[in-house]
Amino acid sequence: MNDARRFGLCGGCAHAQTLDSKTGSRFLFCLRARQDPRYAKYPPVPVFACPGFEPRPAREGGTAG
Template sequence: MRSGLCDSCKHQKLIRSGRGSEFSMCLRHKTDERFPKYPRVPVERCPGYERR
């Protein structure tokens, strides 16, 4: 997975589809609508980033 910042962020959750594709989900989406559920990757800047 190459999602940029998300790959080292504690708010990332990796989702695997039935077909084996992997998606980077942002858990901040649940509490803050400014963050898309599936951000366009690679994410290079994010105000919500927190290192895992």
């Protein structure tokens, strides 16, 4: 399952950070939680609505070829 389906909005949010465990699990942290107590450090995913959502910028350079 891709991140967008698994994590909802968080899967495409600029404030989300993922961490892959040795066992293959992927965890998601909300970086907004560091400075704003309204946000959970580990939001219950999938998130379908969030006032803090900001789209993750597209990667520089585009696609090769």
